[in-house]
Amino acid sequence: MTEAPIGSADRIDAQVVEVPAGMGMLRTFLRVLGPGYLVAVGYMDPGNWATDLAAGSQFGYRLLWVIGLSSLMAMVLQSLCCRLGIATRLDLAQACSQLLPRFWRIPLWLLAEVGIISCDLAELVGSAIALQLLFGLPLLWGVGLTAADTLLLLALQHFGIRRLEALVIALVALVGGCFAVEMLLLQPSWSQVGQGFIPQAASLRDGRQLFLAAGILGATVMPHNLYLHSSLVQSRRWIGGQGTQRRALAFSTWDTLVALSLAFLINVSILVLAAGSFYGRLPQPVTDLSEAYRLLTPMLGTSLASVLFGVALLAAGQSSTLTATMAGQVVMEGFLNLRLPDWKRRLLTRGLALIPALATVLLLGEQATNQLLVLSQVVLSLQLPFAVIPLVWFCGRRGLMGELQAPRWLLGLAWACAALIVLINGSLLLALARLAFSFGS
Structure with a gap:
């Protein structure tokens, strides 16, 4: 293993934050707080909204267990990203490029880019829908406007990573506050919500x-979050002697767990809002974000419900699109040793995402955008094994990880996560193959 002379956090223009030894636990945690939230925003982007809305309105609370299981898997895998970045000073893209056979480099890079574009597509469409709902901006205009909507936010990076993290934490808090009020307005049956967390094998057969x-x-x-987090965790420079790495890992892991717990609550709230407001109360399930926005007012008896829904959607789209750009930089330089200026990388990713978005609006109409959002998340799921399996393998190598090698129980959980991801994706591909065969015959 060759250690990178400069931490990969420097490659995303991150200002290094020093964490001196001897600080109290609270002060240390506040210094570390941040990277987990930059990652967590990807777990509550408009793609999540579309899938959670469709799941809640069609099947009630039955798929809540999938959110719970996915969130636990995310916590396990993101904690491994912390280990990899802190132990090796390499992010996942660098590690794949340097430690795997050379012929894997380009295929893994292309798969990672497809995942980032799929994620950016969801954020683009979600932000455009939010602009239409709140300000009446035509969807086509909103899609075009979002091509440059984050360039101003990306400029915040030049003022230091802490200001960028503060902005993202504020946006996450805004989304969380909106849904807290939505839950107060809805007053769901919490016993039914609890039953939704009981795993149901029938869900995998339907x-x-x-x-x-x-x-x-x-x-x-999200696969791109694995690449990003292993880089962001290096934005903290820990000053101290023996045991510094373990201390860094402990605080970084807590930062991750707190941020992802908030993302979990927001995802649960979206599905619960859809299930409590629409499931069994309407002739047809509500799978469209715009339709949900319009129906929340009569269903909950106040226009505040719709306004909060739109504001939270816009905040979620804007915050998560920042991290997609940062992940793109990490992936491109890690695999190809190629760095583009932030604005060029931003426009490249968004330009590629604009093609399917504009084509969908122009050819299929605005009503097809929600199906596009859900499809983009399925594409992300299919990319996951190609990021997860190398990550788990690296973290189990003693010669690479040293004292931060993942313990056996954690590796067992991580390999179980990888196996479950492969199982779900394999089942989906088989179901799609059977569907295609039935249409062909």
């Missing part, structure tokens, strides 16, 4: 539920 389960999985455990 083609429609399986498709949405794969979408929830891809929307919750």
Whole structure:
């Protein structure tokens, strides 16, 4: 293993934050707080909204267990990202490029880019829908406007990573506050909500539920977040002697767990809002974000419900699109040793995402955008094994990880996560193959 002379956090223009020894636990945690939230915003982006909305309105609370399981898997895998970045000073893209056979480099890079574009597509469409709902901006205009909407936010990176983290934490808090009020307005049956967390094997045998389960999985455990987090965790420079690495890992893991717990609560709230407001109360399930926005007012008896829904959607789209750009930089330089200026990388990713978005609006109409959102999350799910399996393998190598090698119990959980991801994706591909065969015959 060759250690990178400069931490990969420097490659995303991150200002290194020093964490001196001897600080109290609270002060240390506040210094570390941040990277987990930059990752967590990807777990509550508009793609999550679309899949959670479709799952709740069609199947009630039955797929809540998929959100719970996906969130636990995300916590396990993101904690491994912390280990990899802290132990090796390499992010996942660098590790794949340097430690795997050379012929894997380009295929893994292309798969990672497809995942980032799929994620950016969801954020683009979600932000455009939010602009239409709140300000009446035509969807086509909103899609075009979002091509440059984050360039201003990306400029915050030049003021230091802490300001960028503060902005993202504020946006996450705004989304969380909106849904806290939504839950007060809805007053769901919490006993039914609790039953939804009981795993149901029938969900994996029902083609429609399986498709949405794969979408929830891809929307919750995002492959590009694995690359990004292993880089962001290096933005903290720990000053101290023996045991510094373990201390860094402990605080970084707590930062991750707190941030992902908030993302879990927001995802649960979206599905609960859809199930409590629409399931069994309307002739047809509500699978469209715009339709949900319009129906929340009569269903909950106040226009505040719709306004909060739109504001939270816009905040979620804007915050998560920042991290997609940062992940793109990490992936491109890690695999190809190629760095583009932030604005060029931003426009490249968004330009590629604009093509299917504009084509969908122009050819299929605005009503097809929600199906595009769900499909983008299924594509993310299919990319997951190609990031997860190398990550788990690296973290189990003693010669690479040293004292931060993952313990056996954690490796066991991580390999179980990888196996479950492969199982769900394999089941989905088989279901799609059977469907194609039935149409062909």
